[in-house]
Amino acid sequence: MTDLAPLAPDTLPRLAEVSAATVSMQLIKRGIRRSAMRGPVPLDPGQGRLVGEAFTLRFIPAREDVATRESYGAAGSIRDAIEAMPADRVMVIDARGETAAATLGDLLLARLKVRGCLGIVSDGPVRDVAGIRQVGLPVFCAGAAAPPSIAALYFVGWEQPVGCGGVAVFPGDVIVADEDGAVVVPRALADEIAADAPEQERFERFALERIQQGAPVKGTYPPDEATLAAYEAWRAAEDAEE
């Protein structure tokens, strides 16, 4: 990921404040309809949001001659991937949607936390759920499964382009995940989306107020001219308050 163009300094902080739903709408505006993963959901309701640059892992289906317990200690295993991952990354795991085995358990999660990982997104399950909760990293996954990865999957590499939950993820893309699920922001679009998304959310805050006060959605969202004018006034007033 060393060759990637750097993100603007406030891109990640801004994206950390906006919802996956907002980001998804910003992406559709730019012609990207396939950005929201199907499969990963929050492991725990209260675990919080997860925003950061993707570090990708890739699995293929298991075959009994290679997906052995010995493979866990071999060169090129997921253990090496964890050590290769810089701090402050979101680990994105392409588990091919396989639900018969878990790619991570509490021991690997504990190490990931020590290594500064922000959290996990996977289209497969995790294991040792009780232990994972104690580690305390946000995990978006397809529930839990008792078997270790080798029961159904084999690890083949990291920092490659992958698919996760039906969406393409390239190393360095930005993940925004919350209760609505995980959305992938192409790295090249991250700066402009981070710039525009807060304004969208501000307008939606205004629109929600109006709707709760009795305005119909039509004319309010998307706004007609009168709503836009009212918004300008509302925004000016709010800015003045600060």
Added chain:
Amino acid sequence: MTDLAPLAPDTLPRLAEVSAATVSMQLIKRGIRRSAMRGPVPLDPGQGRLVGEAFTLRFIPAREDVATRESYGAAGSIRDAIEAMPADRVMVIDARGETAAATLGDLLLARLKVRGCLGIVSDGPVRDVAGIRQVGLPVFCAGAAAPPSIAALYFVGWEQPVGCGGVAVFPGDVIVADEDGAVVVPRALADEIAADAPEQERFERFALERIQQGAPVKGTYPPDEATLAAYEAWRAAEDAEE
């Protein structure tokens, strides 16, 4: 829905007191086996029951030339459907089981609440889950998804017969939804089922007591003659107490 025969005055209040499981059994008694939707589950565990007449919405798969952001403001959009819906209805959304996009978010939910909508049943996901919780209407759906409807669906009309979760729903059918899921009561059967269901539940309350006291299920439920006699006595005693 103007031409529909009115329901008996106590039909909805009675159905509000009985479970989806009871209603499903009453329907099977009348030859209706396909009444329980697959897909919609409670968005929040404690959100409560949802009982009322259906107001239907219909989506088809999205196509990029029509499912645009502009379509949200166009005539015939879901915004018009919301305004056309009378108060005290359950909005039933045929989302074709599509999980890649959400048909409703917090802004539309807020307006629905203002309009007197009782709650939502959809075989697709919703978005802005955090905001939807604040609105506080009961929502039965297929989880959450960040993308807005146009990412995968296109709205085509309201108050038509639809399918939802694999079940036929006609405008004016009665929805009974609780933790066991959403069941559709054909309007023509609603009065008689509302009349019979409370008695079924009363008997089941009795049967549960007996079973907890050590009676085997066989002979108790369904009841043999001795159980029926005991039930008559129990019921008479309970009636006398009141």
Added chain:
Amino acid sequence: MTDLAPLAPDTLPRLAEVSAATVSMQLIKRGIRRSAMRGPVPLDPGQGRLVGEAFTLRFIPAREDVATRESYGAAGSIRDAIEAMPADRVMVIDARGETAAATLGDLLLARLKVRGCLGIVSDGPVRDVAGIRQVGLPVFCAGAAAPPSIAALYFVGWEQPVGCGGVAVFPGDVIVADEDGAVVVPRALADEIAADAPEQERFERFALERIQQGAPVKGTYPPDEATLAAYEAWRAAEDAEE
């Protein structure tokens, strides 16, 4: 099940202390990769673990001429199966993964509790969720559905080999189910797995400590010689403490 070789006296108590994830790993060590069911998840987050010998039930798809309400009272119904089940068993239900009907509701659960049943594992849904919670047995299933079994299934027998969640279950196999899901231990392997599993968990407890203190996973789990030596010391110290 009368002809089955008895389990060692401490097999069930030991398995009651270890996780489904640990058991799954022990099974893979012995060449069994297909042991974890797909489908059954805990009905309630806090319901606790379920460990015991399986008593199996078998359903086939419903046909309208046999799957009638009358069949509930007939000889050979699920009511007879419940009475035939010895105490301290886990009821394992082969519902063929059918989600359109529930095989059990609160009345049957209440009787099962009276009969000393330990809990339920099914690859289909249950009904009367509110009532089931009050009964208080641990239930691992595929969510909830309002319709009774005859809406989609027909009961055909008990204590036969079955499939559940894609895994073979023979009467007398041992079930270990927790938040990670339900795992089936072939009866012939139960004693040796119960003997080995606690040691695996003890080592993992040690490994977790080391990882939280900064050790990389590589060399720690699976352990290299240095880790093994450290573990021996740690174990000796812990034993001395007691």
Added chain:
Amino acid sequence: MTDLAPLAPDTLPRLAEVSAATVSMQLIKRGIRRSAMRGPVPLDPGQGRLVGEAFTLRFIPAREDVATRESYGAAGSIRDAIEAMPADRVMVIDARGETAAATLGDLLLARLKVRGCLGIVSDGPVRDVAGIRQVGLPVFCAGAAAPPSIAALYFVGWEQPVGCGGVAVFPGDVIVADEDGAVVVPRALADEIAADAPEQERFERFALERIQQGAPVKGTYPPDEATLAAYEAWRAAEDAEE
């Protein structure tokens, strides 16, 4: 199957002349909507129809400790089932819709032919397709797969009630399979359906003629009074011709 009431002598010959589509309609008339299997299709386009009494086989998911190559030679294997099957039966295999392994290959098919088996219906695949074609029995299945059964399934018994393609099949039920798929006739309904089905087909032959001559379907099928009168005449004329 020895206790089953015998079928009327012309039941099977009559059913051999009518289509699966006709039989399905006759079943719906009698309240049976779940009679057509999903999964089994003709292995070869020109293989012809298959009509006869069901002899059932049952598989569960494989487990590595029991689904071994040695199990093929053990007591209670599919080899014993084949020898236990009377001549002139249709073998119906409950393969649980598993597509990762085949329950039958050319050697078993060859033996089935020698034993007088009429043909095969399975909701899983077969193997050795080239060899099976040479045997020449009609086979309705879910395509082909190279692995033998033990790769994914384990045989557990015969002549039990089973599910196949989502439909209940009891030993002695009658199978009618053609290009439209395989339909199960409950044994108790076989005589009356065999009595009525030919007349339905005769009327449909008449209706098709009328439609090809320009009659609209409405009024022709289902018939109005004029069509019924015309049919009576047509039938009388046809009878006279013979």
Added chain:
Amino acid sequence: MTDLAPLAPDTLPRLAEVSAATVSMQLIKRGIRRSAMRGPVPLDPGQGRLVGEAFTLRFIPAREDVATRESYGAAGSIRDAIEAMPADRVMVIDARGETAAATLGDLLLARLKVRGCLGIVSDGPVRDVAGIRQVGLPVFCAGAAAPPSIAALYFVGWEQPVGCGGVAVFPGDVIVADEDGAVVVPRALADEIAADAPEQERFERFALERIQQGAPVKGTYPPDEATLAAYEAWRAAEDAEE
């Protein structure tokens, strides 16, 4: 469909000469990625192409109180839809991907042929396959099923926007179906695609020749400048020959 803008006179004849694959590429060029149905395949390998304007039918899931045999003769049935359909249309059936019942059999097909229907596209199965073959209309569908529609579906209307095989279809859209499947051309794009597609196919004919003569695909398709020049020459030569 009476208000629809007419197609250019040579639009349908031109589309009749180009492949579904070509049309799909032309649509992607114009931003339409969701145009190819999943589900409908040719019923018979040699049945030929199907090109024409869509006339849509819509089904919802069956419910036992309305999906009766009597409904076949009622007002608003599929029989009325057939009579309402103008000649030279492609009937597109939204069967919701349901595979448990067939929406059409040989009698309806026979009438459709008399009425001048060009062929059928459905995301569900048909029945009476043998009879349908004799009628001789091209049918793109999801295989065959013995049961009539009411076993699983209920007809609710025609000439509405529908979904078929995961794609939106509006009355008057143009269907292009061949061995590669069925593609929907939005009516508003039909003229320009019909204008451009033949040229695309001509170039591909040239490119195939070049590749068979040893040219690598790179530089040939998509073409570089040298290839474009060669193509101009080739085209001029071909035009001169005619």
Added chain:
Amino acid sequence: MTDLAPLAPDTLPRLAEVSAATVSMQLIKRGIRRSAMRGPVPLDPGQGRLVGEAFTLRFIPAREDVATRESYGAAGSIRDAIEAMPADRVMVIDARGETAAATLGDLLLARLKVRGCLGIVSDGPVRDVAGIRQVGLPVFCAGAAAPPSIAALYFVGWEQPVGCGGVAVFPGDVIVADEDGAVVVPRALADEIAADAPEQERFERFALERIQQGAPVKGTYPPDEATLAAYEAWRAAEDAEE
């Protein structure tokens, strides 16, 4: 693939003579149960077998910003993969089971033929079926689809480990595909399986003869001592004949 140990000279010729079913059984004997792909079937019934070393291609889900028509001509496209492939390889395409787009059409197939490719195995569809038939290479795939790859997939590289039809494939593994489907032989096992498989088939030829002459399968396959003795004699006789 340059570092791979060479196969024994007669490994590929021997595997070219044995069936996928035989190879699958040989793999199970060696502990490999996951070797047969689910998804790829012969595109044409009479296309013949396909045996050779795998050259792998990998796709991920499409994203609108990268999966453009321009990407077809870019560095690292599938066009480069084709040129990088040595002659006499089987191209194995990991299309992630995606059925909404085709990874190959007639132009690429034509080039593959010129380049000496033996045939194609993919868990997704192909397009231009009519043109592909004229090229004449054996193709095992998931049917046909009109859209080009970019409608749903994005090409990311070649000669990496991939999954195809649920099975791991490493560059240099050996593919054996026939009417029963495609089986993957781990390269390290190819020599010994090629050595043993013909003998298995010879014995099966003998067993089939015996069964057709009236021997039960039990005792014949797997063979008991008498059968083994008879086989020795049969083999000796056959050897003598040559």
